[in-house]
Amino acid sequence: MITLNSEKGLVRIESWDDITSRPGFLPHVDPKAVKLKEIIGSYTFEALIPCGLSTCHQPHGTGFLVVTEGGNETNIGRICGKRHFSVEFMQMSRAFLHAIRAQQNREFLWEVKNRLPTISVEVSAIRGGEYGAGWINTRINQLTGKSASLPTPIVNAVRQAIRRGDGALTIERAATKAEREDRAAAADVKGLEHMRRTLTFVEDQVGQLDGFTALAPGNGLREILGAIEPFLSTLSDADIDSLPDKQLRELSKVGSELNPNLERLRTVVAAGRRLLTRQNVQQLARFATSRAETRLFEQFLRELP
Known part of the structure; x- marks a missing residue:
């Protein structure tokens, strides 16, 4: 795979012949007779490519495409570049790789930004729809005692199931x-x-609680949405092509976690809907120890489908 950093963005080329046929490409360049102008591409192949320096021609699998001050192009490996062009080459390679990473991050964020309308509609529906994340989170908080509205013996039974890790x-x-x-x-x-x-x-x-995944540690819907919604808002407002490097890296890192977080959200909400059915939660009724606790629990059950 060959990656060129052009004015139009990253260009990916599969065939080495497409490089050797470029105007100005030379397979034999005397390193003592030229100076480097810039690095314009990088490549990685399983088949080894001969170095373009006339004093080397050593086959290698990973290297760079360079332009000389005379306008010609050739290919060299990292070791040859450092040996013949010293600090200048190392500075150019670092700058090139930095530019490639930045451009890859921009392309990635643009791809995600183009999906924002669809993603935002889905997240909004999951959060606020019937038996959605908001509804589920409220009732899980009741079952686990984060909201003091259910009898203690019933909350303790749920907590014990969580500690057991199997529902x-x-x-x-x-x-x-x-x-x-x-x-x-x-x-x-x-x-x-x-x-x-x-x-x-x-x-x-x-008893055995179906949908127990919704109760498991690390599956809090508030936390999952908290990892998704701020990113969607920030990306929606961002001018991607003008982002400073640090913000570009940070936003890309958060963006790389978007799909896994969306899948977690879907999974936990589906589990929450299985958990919070009247028939499933009714299994906890046996833990009530008084008529008052039974009435309070029945009131909770009436809110479930």
Whole structure:
């Protein structure tokens, strides 16, 4: 692959023949007879390309296309360039690579900016639509106790499921004599007394929350939207071609995370909709410990589809 930095932007060329057929390209250039004017391109090939310097011609896979002060073009590798043109070549190569990265960032941001209308419509619909991110976030906050509106035993059951990491709803009860004896019999002899003392309680699974992904750490919808919406707003207002280098790099870095964040948003919202159904959440009713807690929980259930 060959990348040329032209006045019209980056030009990518697949064939080396397209380079050797360019007007002014010379496959043999005496490094002692010329001075470099600028680097105009870079290339990487699996097949090795002979160096264009007449004193070298060493085949290599990665190098640069250069223009001499006389207007001719040739190709040289990094080592040859440094050896024959010293600091001047190194400065040119750094400047070229910097310009390439900047232009790549601009092209990337323009591509994303052209998608902004579609992306913005989708994000807006996900956030504010029926059973959207805003609705889901409010009810997940209730289930996890960030909003004090559900009975503590029910919130604790949800938190326990989160700690388990699998969405299983469990209750703890005293182990029966038979259970203690079965476990003791299966234990290593050295651990027998320890097991007799500690295996007093057992856990029974009494439910399984569908859509548990929406509750998992790191999947907060507020945080995901907070990584998407400010970027969309900034990019919408940005004059990409005039951005300073630092801002260009920073905006491109955030932009590179846009598609993964959009996919996370879609995934978590889909999981939240599976989680927050009346039939699914009804499994938590058994954790209420009083009539008042049951009434409060039923009020929450009535808000679910």
